[in-house]
Amino acid sequence: MSGSNQRQDLVLIKELELILDSCALELTPVDEVWPNLYIGNVAVAQNRKTLHKLGITHVLNVAHSKQGSIGDQSFYGNTCVYLGIPAEDSDHFDLSQYFKPAADFIHKALKSKDGKLLVHCIMGVSRSATLVLAYLMLWQRLPLRDALKHVIQKRAIYPNRNFLSLLLKLDEQLTLKRRLCPLL
DSSP: OOOHHHHHHHHHHHHHHOOOOTTOOOOOOOEEEETTTTEEEEHHHTTTHHHHHHHHHHETTTTTTTTTTOHHHHHHSSSEEEEEOOOOOOOSOOOGHHHHHHHHHHHHHHHTTOEEEEEEEESSHHHHHHHHHHHHHHHHHHHHHHHHHHHHOOOOOOOOOHHHHHHHHHHHHHEEEEEEOOTO
16 A cells, blocks of 8 residues: 555544544443444343343354353354354454455344344444444445444444554445445
């Protein structure tokens, strides 16, 4: 990537961070950020009583196999459909490889009868928020900035810069694709 492209990306990432900084909410264990779509932390994901109370039918764990995030289908039994993604909250992890499979899982969960989905990582701020934003962009056709503005009205999130950069790339690809073929 050329120096000017990197600088331009940094400017765009700073713009996104300004949107994130405008969030006035306190971080809570779990929040509904879209109808029947929740972002939460690992404690909520491992509390069967809370999940039952919320009516959660699907769990997407974006910190699968991480210390303190031991979740799998056997933990949830037949009460929830589980998908685990072994993502790292780091400046070099390529979370974009999971954008489409995660978005498809979320979409399918929300389309299922009485489907309610919890997307979580450890804190419910970076990894899980990134995949929810990708879903809103891919399935709800929201541009990245609109998706961010929507979610921060419901939950305090803060994807890391690497993830923001990956979301920007997705946003550019979708914008181009839709310009070429408006039905997409």
